[in-house]
Amino acid sequence: MQDSHTSESTQKTIEETIVSGILSAKIRPGTRLSENQLATLFGVSRTRVREAMMRLETRGIVHVSPRRGWFVVEPSAEEAIAVYEARRVIEAGLLRSMRVLTDEGGKALDVHLNEEKTAMAAGDRQRLTYLMGDFHIRIAELSGNAIIVDILRDLTARTILISMLYQSEFHAAQSHDGHCRIFEAMQAGDFARAAELSIEHLDEVEMGLDLTTRPDPLSELRSSLSLPPKAVPSVSQLSDPKNHNFKGAIKTC
Amino acid sequence: MQDSHTSESTQKTIEETIVSGILSAKIRPGTRLSENQLATLFGVSRTRVREAMMRLETRGIVHVSPRRGWFVVEPSAEEAIAVYEARRVIEAGLLRSMRVLTDEGGKALDVHLNEEKTAMAAGDRQRLTYLMGDFHIRIAELSGNAIIVDILRDLTARTILISMLYQSEFHAAQSHDGHCRIFEAMQAGDFARAAELSIEHLDEVEMGLDLTTRPDPLSELRSSLSLPPKAVPSVSQLSDPKNHNFKGAIKTC
DNA sequence: CTTTCCTGTCTTGTATGCAAGATAGCCACA
DNA sequence: TGTGGCTATCTTGCATACAAGACAGGAAAG
Numbered sequence: 001m002q003d004s005h006t007s008e009s010t011q012k013t014i015e016e017t018i019v020s021g022i023l024s025a026k027i028r029p030g031t032r033l034s035e036n037q038l039a040t041l042f043g044v045s046r047t048r049v050r051e052a053m054m055r056l057e058t059r060g061i062v063h064v065s066p067r068r069g070w071f072v073v074e075p076s077a078e079e080a081i082a083v084y085e086a087r088r089v090i091e092a093g094l095l096r097s098m099r100v101l102t103d104e105g106g107k108a109l110d111v112h113l114n115e116e117k118t119a120m121a122a123g124d125r126q127r128l129t130y131l132m133g134d135f136h137i138r139i140a141e142l143s144g145n146a147i148i149v150d151i152l153r154d155l156t157a158r159t160i161l162i163s164m165l166y167q168s169e170f171h172a173a174q175s176h177d178g179h180c181r182i183f184e185a186m187q188a189g190d191f192a193r194a195a196e197l198s199i200e201h202l203d204e205v206e207m208g209l210d211l212t213t214r215p216d217p218l219s220e221l222r223s224s225l226s227l228p229p230k231a232v233p234s235v236s237q238l239s240d241p242k243n244h245n246f247k248g249a250i251k252t253c
Numbered sequence: 254m255q256d257s258h259t260s261e262s263t264q265k266t267i268e269e270t271i272v273s274g275i276l277s278a279k280i281r282p283g284t285r286l287s288e289n290q291l292a293t294l295f296g297v298s299r300t301r302v303r304e305a306m307m308r309l310e311t312r313g314i315v316h317v318s319p320r321r322g323w324f325v326v327e328p329s330a331e332e333a334i335a336v337y338e339a340r341r342v343i344e345a346g347l348l349r350s351m352r353v354l355t356d357e358g359g360k361a362l363d364v365h366l367n368e369e370k371t372a373m374a375a376g377d378r379q380r381l382t383y384l385m386g387d388f389h390i391r392i393a394e395l396s397g398n399a400i401i402v403d404i405l406r407d408l409t410a411r412t413i414l415i416s417m418l419y420q421s422e423f424h425a426a427q428s429h430d431g432h433c434r435i436f437e438a439m440q441a442g443d444f445a446r447a448a449e450l451s452i453e454h455l456d457e458v459e460m461g462l463d464l465t466t467r468p469d470p471l472s473e474l475r476s477s478l479s480l481p482p483k484a485v486p487s488v489s490q491l492s493d494p495k496n497h498n499f500k501g502a503i504k505t506c
Numbered sequence: 507c508t509t510t511c512c513t514g515t516c517t518t519g520t521a522t523g524c525a526a527g528a529t530a531g532c533c534a535c536a
Numbered sequence: 537t538g539t540g541g542c543t544a545t546c547t548t549g550c551a552t553a554c555a556a557g558a559c560a561g562g563a564a565a566g
Contacts, residue, residue: 054304064518297520
């Protein structure tokens with residue numbers, strides 16, 4: 001979003017810029033996406049921005065409030081639960097359907113987990129957020145099924161938005177451990193176990209959410225009043241000062 | 254598509270009309286969807302038609318060939334395999350995640366299976382096509398998870414398009430039996446078994462496809478030349494004469 | 507001081523106009 | 537007869553203009 005874009009960007013670029021902004025937690029839920037501003041930023045007319053918005057809307061990532069504007073979705077508690085449920089269903093189903101972990105696949109996951117470790121050691125939270133979500137997409141990529149990858153990518157984006165709204169604590173190490181355990185089960189060829197671990201892992205993350213403090217009507221009211229989203233509480237300020245939108249670290253897997 | 258539409262239809266209506274046309278096998282893969290024609294049919298400008306097309310494109314139901322037109326997708330053999338794989342993953346994962354079959358849920362499925370039986374007895378193929386696909390959506394609805402329902406609806410639409418392209422034989426009774434067995438396992442509370450049966454059922458249907466006769470490059474070439482898709486062979490003409498687009502019955506679940 | 511209403515401004519919703527690529531048909535020419 | 541190229545026409549791509557609702561701020565009335 002705050003990138004300076006030279007003009008002549010294609011539609012896909014608008015869409016993917018916003019999605020990757022969400023995947024790396026640079027764009028918060030409830031962010032207003034003005035057609036005019038985006039058109040200026042990308043050097044195109046409103047028409048193309050609108051097309052990108054409509055695509056993102058069908059992907060469940062933005063929504064439009066008629067004649068008021070486009071907003072990054074702020075999933076309700078019920079929607080949050082549905083997203084995690086959908087992820088458990090799909091990711092566990094996917095792992096159960098796997099039969100082998102190829103050498104390249106194992107290597108790719110190993111590289112990824114090392115990247116997670118590096119980002120944790122470096123305290124690079126933005127990258128960590130991205131990597132924590134990306135792990136699950138990497139697993140989907142192992143299946144070679146582009147349909148499932150796309151579905152999980154969108155669900156991951158929503159998951160990150162949910163984390164930004166409802167997550168009170170951050171246990172990067174716990175999530176990383178969960179990923180490692182899933183990987184180990186896969187290496188051992190025990191995909192049923194990997195599926196179970198995946199469900200447990202998602203349960204853990206979901207348990208770390210506080211789905212009661214932010215009832216939906218309040219959230220709607222707040223955005224109607226154009227107030228900034230309430231800061232996530234109880235995360236003492238250790239955030240990167242150059243990114244004042246980033247309210248504490250996010251556990252994203 | 255051949256409905257006469259009085260004007261002032263909303264965007265959603267364009268989208269849903271096309272999707273439901275596919276779900277009931279009234280619209281064939283490769284069908285050209287002219288912006289101008291649809292605009293006239295629905296009494297709106299091209300703008301809104303384009304928006305509907307873009308939404309359908311992100312749902313994987315239509316695609317655009319630049320400056321040539323919009324077309325209902327003709328999934329390649331590889332894509333067909335991916336769709337069935339995705340359905341196995343999601344539907345089996347969904348069934349495995351279920352814990353109870355409520356009374357209403359059981360009743361809804363029972364009603365549905367009776368509708369299937371009725372349509373089979375009546376030889377109402379269009380309705381049967383719709384019902385065979387709808388069974389799986391009904392199961393998703395039992396979970397109460399709107400995300401999964403939406404995903405499976407779109408995959409079902411693609412499945413029907415695949416059937417129209419590649420299916421050589423029609424075993425409605427076999428599919429119906431598969432549905433019944435899944436239902437029985439669910440009633441018995443054995444959801445792991447239901448998941449396995451669901452995978453077997455989808456395997457059966459996929460096996461009934463002939464994914465070799467229609468290699469992708471040929472299909473692309475054909476549509477480039479604006480030739481009509483090759484009729485599905487070996488289905489002796491028992492189709493309803495009032496719908497000459499309907500090339501034999503379709504097994505859709 | 508409070509409330510109501512009005513108006514200016516900003517937003518998206520929708521239609522339309524024009525540009526540019528793709529295609530088909532025809533004609534000239536070998 | 538076959539071939540190359542031109543043109544007319546049809547398609548989508550994209551920008552723009554205008555309509556109409558939502559909102560904020562201020563003025564006026566109580």
